[in-house]
Amino acid sequence: MNSTSSTGPTSSTGSTGPLRIAVVGAGGIGGYFGGRLALAGHDVAFVARGAHLEALRRDGLAVKSVAGDFTVPSARATDDTAEIGEVDYVLLCVKTWQLAAVIDALPPLLGTGTAVVTLQNGVEAPAEVARAIGRDAVLPGTAKIIAHLDGPGRVRHLGGPGLLAFAEWDNRPTGRVARLQAALDAADGVTAVVSEDIWAELWAKFLFVVPPGGLGAVTDVPFGLLRTRPGTRQLLVAAMTEIRQVAQAMDVELPDDVVPTSMAFLDQQPAAGTTSLHRDLVAGLPSELEALTGAVVRIGERTGTATPVNSVLYEVLRLREEASRSTS
Ligand SMILES: NC(=O)c1ccc[n+]([C@@H]2O[C@H](COP(=O)([O-])OP(=O)(O)OC[C@H]3O[C@@H](n4cnc5c(N)ncnc54)[C@H](OP(=O)(O)O)[C@@H]3O)[C@@H](O)[C@H]2O)c1
Numbered sequence: 001m002n003s004t005s006s007t008g009p010t011s012s013t014g015s016t017g018p019l020r021i022a023v024v025g026a027g028g029i030g031g032y033f034g035g036r037l038a039l040a041g042h043d044v045a046f047v048a049r050g051a052h053l054e055a056l057r058r059d060g061l062a063v064k065s066v067a068g069d070f071t072v073p074s075a076r077a078t079d080d081t082a083e084i085g086e087v088d089y090v091l092l093c094v095k096t097w098q099l100a101a102v103i104d105a106l107p108p109l110l111g112t113g114t115a116v117v118t119l120q121n122g123v124e125a126p127a128e129v130a131r132a133i134g135r136d137a138v139l140p141g142t143a144k145i146i147a148h149l150d151g152p153g154r155v156r157h158l159g160g161p162g163l164l165a166f167a168e169w170d171n172r173p174t175g176r177v178a179r180l181q182a183a184l185d186a187a188d189g190v191t192a193v194v195s196e197d198i199w200a201e202l203w204a205k206f207l208f209v210v211p212p213g214g215l216g217a218v219t220d221v222p223f224g225l226l227r228t229r230p231g232t233r234q235l236l237v238a239a240m241t242e243i244r245q246v247a248q249a250m251d252v253e254l255p256d257d258v259v260p261t262s263m264a265f266l267d268q269q270p271a272a273g274t275t276s277l278h279r280d281l282v283a284g285l286p287s288e289l290e291a292l293t294g295a296v297v298r299i300g301e302r303t304g305t306a307t308p309v310n311s312v313l314y315e316v317l318r319l320r321e322e323a324s325r326s327t328s
Contacts, residue, residue, distance in 0.1 A: 031155035055153030067189035086111035094290035140220030141166030211239035213277030214313035224271025249303035
C-alpha cells in the first residue's frame, strides 16, 4: 500500500516499483490507459461488467492503437471492487452519468493515501467524488485522447496525444502525484502532465469541448462545417466566451486568449470530427449533456453569469434527450 498521504512528503523523482491500480470503467480511456499501465508491469485490475467483463476474463484486453497495437492477455477483471481490495491509485473512467453507482463501490479500494483520479470531461466530477470520499483522496484529472470500446474486450485508440493531466486538489506537488506521473511516462504510448493549475486545465478543456458538442448535436454537422460558416463560427465563439466568463466567476483564471486559441485548435481538428456528446445525442443514447452544456447553464445561474447561447443549446438538447428517452 502506498503509505504517502496526500499531505505527506514530496518526492521530486517519483521513483516507483509496480503500482497497484484499479481502473473503474474499462472503456475507451480506461481500457487504453489501464492497458498501457498493465503492459508496463503494474498490477492493474479492471472493473467492468457484462459481455465486456466476460471477454476480458476469457481473452484478455486487445487494444488497436495509432501508437502501436498491444494485448494484455491475462487482464485481471472483476465487477466486484471487494475482490480487488486496497490500491495505490484508482483511475475513474466511467461516463459522468455513471459516476454515482461507481462512487458507491469505491470503499474497498481505498486505503490511507489512495488517490482517486477523476478523468471525466466537465468540471464537476471531482467535487461529486470528493463529497463521498473527501477532497484529500481525489486527484482531479483529464484525458486527452480519442479512444472507444470496439466490442467486448477490444479498445480502439484513434488519435490524440494519449495524455493524462492531473494534480492534487490544491495543485501542491506530492509524492503520489510524482509516482503516478513517472509510471505513466514510463509506459509506451502515454504522456503524463502534472498540472500547475488543474482547475484551469479542466475548464480550458470544458471550454473547448462543450460548444462544438452542443452546437454539433443541435445541427448534426461536424467540425468542418461548424467552424467554416460565419454564423455557426460566431455561435462557437459566443458559447466559448460565455464559458470563459463562468470560469472567471468561479475564480478560475484562463489565459486571455483562451477563446481564439481554442478556435485555432478546433480549426486543426479533422473536418469530419464530432464530439461524443454530439454522437450520443444524435444516436438517442444517454449523454453527458448535464455535465457539459447543462453545467455551463447551472454554474452560470449560480454565479449570476449570463449564458444565452449555451442555454438555448441546452434547452433544445434536453428536450431532444427527453423525447428519445420516452420513445426508447
Ligand atoms: N473516449 C475518449 O476518447 C475520451 C477522451 C477524453 C475524455 N473522455 C471522458 O472520459 C470519460 C469516460 O469516457 P469513455 O469514452 O472512456 O467511456 P466508455 O467507453 O463508455 O467507458 C466507460 C466504461 O465504464 C463501464 N462502466 C460504467 N459503469 C460501470 C459499472 N458500474 N461497473 C462496471 N463498469 C462500468 C461502461 O460499461 P457499460 O458500457 O456497460 O456502461 C464502459 O465500459 C467520459 O467522461 C468522457 O467524456 C473520453
